[in-house]
Amino acid sequence: MxxxxxxxxxxxxxxxxxxxxxxxxxxxxxxxxxxxxxxxxxxxxxxxxxxxxxxxxxxxxxxxxxxxxxxxxxxxxxxxxxxxxxxxxxxxxxxxxxxxxxxGRFCLQPGDLNGRYLLIATGTGVTPYRSMLPLLATAMAERGLQVVLLQGARSPAELLYSEDFEAFAAAQPNFRYIPCLSRELPADPGPDVRHGYVQQHLADLAPDAATDIAYLCGNPDMVDACVDALKLAGLGNSQIRREKYVSSK
Known part of the structure; x- marks a missing residue:
């Protein structure tokens, strides 16, 4: 126990x-x-x-x-x-x-020497990335790391912790925040807001096995679809870190 x-x-x-x-x-x-x-x-x-x-x-x-x-x-x-x-x-x-x-081991690894992290989430699967922000800030300052967060939700009201990610992106030029909304767009969407699901827009980031490590957290169907796309792009298992969330009563 x-x-x-x-x-x-x-x-x-x-x-x-x-x-x-x-x-x-x-x-x-x-x-x-x-x-x-x-x-x-x-x-x-x-x-x-x-x-x-x-x-x-x-x-x-x-x-x-x-x-x-x-x-x-x-x-x-x-x-x-x-x-x-x-x-x-x-x-x-x-x-x-x-x-x-x-x-759990869904953590940033001290030995990573990649040039970019792709952080992909739906629903409450975005919560681990919020806790990673201070470590990412240090890595960006020390080694010029690039980070992209692709966050999926149905509507702007369901983008969890979006204020934190927007503020972090405004303060960190190496951090890009891309909300993907499947049903409802904001009245005045910013240039990085996308309509659709995160797996539909992953290819736009041109995943690259030479530079990228991807983290996937949230809906199991999303995770599986993104894993398939990343493997097609050439990323190996060690470059794809995943955690599936299933709602329980």
Whole structure:
């Protein structure tokens, strides 16, 4: 059994009509040392007492190990009738839940010498990239790295953390942010806004095995389609890092 620890809710807000942003403090006085791209598991039980858990990538912006008293962020998708949805909707500020982790290897690798990262996401799959921004800023400054974030959603209201990515792009000339909207475009779309799905616009970035490493996170169909396209472009398995998100009740 993984070691569980208490997390106390200190803030929450809605990111989109069906996605909430939750901020927690580890409530046992211990640090939560994690690498951007990792996730925690929240443990709870169904009404019949059966134990279960849900995984949530950490969206925390940081460039250091988090010490006691430093908060962590997650994005939670609300699923109608879902047990986890009921847990989070019923959690008041100051309320506790039980978590374990961090887990996962969907992280930037210190030994990477690539010229460009292609970061591709749909839905809450974009949360790991938010936590990577400070590390990406360092890599861009130290070795001239280029980064492109391709984020898919149905409408502008569902582009999670878009304000953070837009601000980062404005401050970092080597970072390009491309929202891909499948249903509804903004009234005044910027030059990098695209209509359609991320997999439809991946080819526009001309993936190059000589320079690129790609990260894929989100809808399994999107991940599979992008993997196929990247392999056709010549990228090998070591250059394609993926994590699939499946909504659970």
């Amino acid at each position: 993984p070691v569980q620890f208490p997390m106390k809710l200190v803030d929450r807000r809605m990111l989109a009509p069906t996605v909430g942003h939750y901020q927690f403090l580890r409530d046992d006085g211990q640090p939560l040392d994690f690498q951007p791209g990792q996730f925690i598991q929240v443990h709870f039980q169904y009404a019949d007492g059966t134990q279960t858990k849900r995984s949530y990538s950490l969206a925390t912006l940081h460039d250091h190990a988090l010490g006691p008293g430093e908060a962590v962020d997650i994005a939670v998708s609300f699923v109608p009738g879902g047990a986890a949805t009921a847990l989070f909707e019923g959690l008041d500020i100051g309320g506790q839940l039980s978590a374990s982790g961090p887990y």
